[in-house]
Amino acid sequence: MSHFAIKPLIDGPEIRGALGELLIETVANGGSVSFMHPLSPEDADAFWQDSLAAAARGERVVLGAFDGTDLIATVTLLLKLPPNQPHRAEIAKMMTHLSHRHRGVATALLRAAEALAVEHGRTLLVLDTAVDDGAAPLYEKQGFQLTGVIPDYALKPHGGLTGTMIYWKRIGAAAA
Numbered sequence: 816m817s818h819f820a821i822k823p824l825i826d827g828p829e830i831r832g833a834l835g836e837l838l839i840e841t842v843a844n845g846g847s848v849s850f851m852h853p854l855s856p857e858d859a860d861a862f863w864q865d866s867l868a869a870a871a872r873g874e875r876v877v878l879g880a881f882d883g884t885d886l887i888a889t890v891t892l893l894l895k896l897p898p899n900q901p902h903r904a905e906i907a908k909m910m911t912h913l914s915h916r917h918r919g920v921a922t923a924l925l926r927a928a929e930a931l932a933v934e935h936g937r938t939l940l941v942l943d944t945a946v947d948d949g950a951a952p953l954y955e956k957q958g959f960q961l962t963g964v965i966p967d968y969a970l971k972p973h974g975g976l977t978g979t980m981i982y983w984k985r986i987g988a989a990a991a
Contacts, residue, residue, distance in 0.1 A: 835859035847945035938989035
């Protein structure tokens with residue numbers, strides 16, 4: 816396993832550029848993260864600019880994993896949810912560069928996001944992943960429970976429909 820550092824990301828041209836490259840690579844390789852292939856650098860940058868602005872407002876935390884100075888993976892913890900859901904957070908946009916997959920980076924990011932959710936007083940984490948080429952085994956290994964599958968939920972980046980798998984996990988005081 817490689818050595819890597821995990822930290823919250825703040826907006827800046829270098830960070831957005833690295834996040835944009837990661838998003839474009841993920842989509843190009845079939846990652847179902849809300850975008851279609853080909854994804855333009857401008858659209859990737861606009862997404863991350865909005866996401867990092869939301870992080871600056873405290874609505875989410877965008878975590879990055881670094882191998883030295885290289886951003887190799889990211890995950891977003893969504894904190895701003897409706898008023899009747901202050902106990903919940905959502906995991907989104909889990910992405911790891913192809914060159915760094917299967918090295919424990921995603922597991923470390925998930926654990927860091929969970930710890931942050933607990934720090935924010937959350938007791939329930941939710942996430943979804945594509946049926947086709949999603950990360951279900953990773954999430955299940957980390958204790959997430961499958962609620963169910965919604966068929967034909969979204970288009971895959973290269974076309975065709977895929978279902979989505981909905982997961983949840985009790986954390987913090989609720990997990991005890």
